[in-house]
Amino acid sequence: MWQLGSRFAATGSLPAPLAVMSVIGAEAQSGVLFVNLAITLARVAASFALAMVLGTALGVLMGRNKTVDRLCDPLLIVLLNLPALVVIVLAYIWVGLNEAAAIGAVVLNKLPNTAVTLREGTRALDKNLDEMARVFNLPLGAKVRHVFLPQLAPYFAAAMRSGLSLVWKIVLVVELLGRSNGVGFEIGIAFQLFDVTRLLAYALPFVGLMLAIETLIVQPFERNVSRWRPPHGA
Amino acid sequence: MELEVSIARKALRTASGKTRVVLHDVAFSLRQGEICALLGPSGCGKTTLLQIISGLDSDFEGQIVLPSPHRIGMVFQEPRLMPWRSVAQNLRLVGSSSENELAEIVAALRLSKHLDHFPGELSLGLARRVAIARAFAVKPDLLLLDEPFVSLDAALAARLREELLALVLKRKATTLIVTHNVEEAISIAGRIIVLSAAPGRILADMTIETPREALTQARAAKIKTDIVSVMTK
Numbered sequence: 001m002w003q004l005g006s007r008f009a010a011t012g013s014l015p016a017p018l019a020v021m022s023v024i025g026a027e028a029q030s031g032v033l034f035v036n037l038a039i040t041l042a043r044v045a046a047s048f049a050l051a052m053v054l055g056t057a058l059g060v061l062m063g064r065n066k067t068v069d070r071l072c073d074p075l076l077i078v079l080l081n082l083p084a085l086v087v088i089v090l091a092y093i094w095v096g097l098n099e100a101a102a103i104g105a106v107v108l109n110k111l112p113n114t115a116v117t118l119r120e121g122t123r124a125l126d127k128n129l130d131e132m133a134r135v136f137n138l139p140l141g142a143k144v145r146h147v148f149l150p151q152l153a154p155y156f157a158a159a160m161r162s163g164l165s166l167v168w169k170i171v172l173v174v175e176l177l178g179r180s181n182g183v184g185f186e187i188g189i190a191f192q193l194f195d196v197t198r199l200l201a202y203a204l205p206f207v208g209l210m211l212a213i214e215t216l217i218v219q220p221f222e223r224n225v226s227r228w229r230p231p232h233g234a
Numbered sequence: 235m236e237l238e239v240s241i242a243r244k245a246l247r248t249a250s251g252k253t254r255v256v257l258h259d260v261a262f263s264l265r266q267g268e269i270c271a272l273l274g275p276s277g278c279g280k281t282t283l284l285q286i287i288s289g290l291d292s293d294f295e296g297q298i299v300l301p302s303p304h305r306i307g308m309v310f311q312e313p314r315l316m317p318w319r320s321v322a323q324n325l326r327l328v329g330s331s332s333e334n335e336l337a338e339i340v341a342a343l344r345l346s347k348h349l350d351h352f353p354g355e356l357s358l359g360l361a362r363r364v365a366i367a368r369a370f371a372v373k374p375d376l377l378l379l380d381e382p383f384v385s386l387d388a389a390l391a392a393r394l395r396e397e398l399l400a401l402v403l404k405r406k407a408t409t410l411i412v413t414h415n416v417e418e419a420i421s422i423a424g425r426i427i428v429l430s431a432a433p434g435r436i437l438a439d440m441t442i443e444t445p446r447e448a449l450t451q452a453r454a455a456k457i458k459t460d461i462v463s464v465m466t467k
Contacts, residue, residue: 132314135288135306136328136372146327150318228318228352 015197023201036202037209040171040182047106048167052160054107055114060152062115063122072115079112084170092178102174109170114159121155153225161218168210235304235375235408237287238263241296244282255433256282257294262427262439269402269409269444271419273461274429280412281311283434284378287410300376305330307374307407309382313361315353321364322349329371339370342401359390366394370401377402379411383418395422416461420454428464438464 006016027033062069079087088105095101125148133143175184183206190199244257256279264270274280285291287298288308315324325336340346343363353361362382369377382398383391399422402409413419419426420442428438442457443449 128310128312128314129316131290132308132310134290135308136368137305138328142327146316146319146323150316229354 013196015200019197020200020204023197024205027201033202033205036181036183036186037205040175040184040206041209043103043106043171043175043182044164044167047103047110047171048164050103051107051110051163051167052114052156055111055159055163056118056152056156058111059115059118060122063119063125069119076112076115079108080116084109084173088170088174088177097178099179102179105174106167106170110163110167113166114163117155117159117162118152121152124155125151150225150228154222157218157222157225160221161214164214164218165210235301236263236266236299237376237408237410238299239283239287239296240298241283241286241294243296244279244286244291244294246282257286258433258435260429260434260436261296262436264408264410264425266408267406268425269399269411269423270425270427271423272410272412272427272429273416273419273465274414274434275431275465276414278429278432279434280414280429281380283429284308284380284410284412287376288378304375305372307369307372307377309362309365309369309377309379311380311384313353313358313365315361315364315368317353319352320349321345321351321353321356324353324364325368325371328368330373331371335373336371339367339401343367343397359386359394362386363394363397366398366401370405374405374407377405377407377409379409381412381414383413383415391418392421398422416458419461420449420457426457426461428461430465437467 002014002017006014024033058072062072084105087108091101091105091108095104129147129151133147138147171182172184172187175182176188179185183202186202187199190196190202240261241257242259243255245253245255247253260279260283262270272280272283282291286294288306289298315321316327319327325340329336331339340349343366345360345363345367348356348360348364353364356364366379366382369379379398383394386394395418411419411422423442424444425439425441427436428440429435430437438461440457440460443453
């Protein structure tokens, strides 16, 4: 279908699959493709990990403590609704065109979403099990591992899934706007040259990488945390 | 272990902002190893009383005296198992029992075949047995049971009662069992404390012959009539 479409499309707007493959091949051979993919992946990993850890900590704190919740809630609402672009540009202006600003901007875009999801999870914690753990004098470590975390895990998995897709997208924008390497930067170059072949040559391996991470890491984790549920949801 | 309960007043704040007194002048003490049933109509504050004794609720006027250190084994009305852990893990995680002691408890409650199951795969009767096993796994000095046989069919309840009684006698734990069922109380306890409808106060405190074999049919019937007459007065 792609092949067919490329025959009828205006010159340059939809290149043939083979043309794209040959650019992917050339970029792979020179190693530039892998370097850029690795750089983008590293930025995704760093900002994703930071957003999950900080967002979870904030969410759990807000779910358990009403004062913290009241103090942080307006800020969360602002961050949730602020366009990603505004956060990114402000980060680059205030912090400078550096890695810290890039990662920080992505973290700020993802963090409120994680915090809100984990706050819901914390509010939904089973009071009955909490009482059980208190009567049986479960040590704090055991209580966290066996009572709290299994209840939060599905919320964590949901935040992870929606978070990963958001972080991928925002990292590319951040790279386009203020970094001189990574998949987003290469796509920016391709845009300036109106080179769709090059654009696709970077976008496709990137999409492949995202799918691989989703199926190899995110989905197995989700299955693992819901393993104890009976198959028919009794 | 001895338990001394003296509650002058326990009130709950309702959603509409009113206060409702649930317990009023409830005072009694249990001797080491005594098995006592707390009998009363629904809503008379029996569960609240267990919450107070277990330390989960400290918002009341009065005091609970327990020697320290002590270990409490509790069976809630709902089994309250950790659904994401197998039966074996549920028992091991709370317990201080050795593997041998645990195996004995598991055998006494006929749970050997279910150790690898998850709580979601168990019937209510089985989940209750696991909850009872868990309470014994902590080697309790004080055992608190909240309607452990409610909504089980009569035959199953009777069998579970026998198994529970055997474990209690072996462990020699001081036991307080909350129930609204008169026959159940008579069949298991050496002492019955009858609470009134809310606000709960003590209507009667009677001792029953132990061991069970000493209790004649006629005597059991007499106790039952006495209790019913006290409760309906």
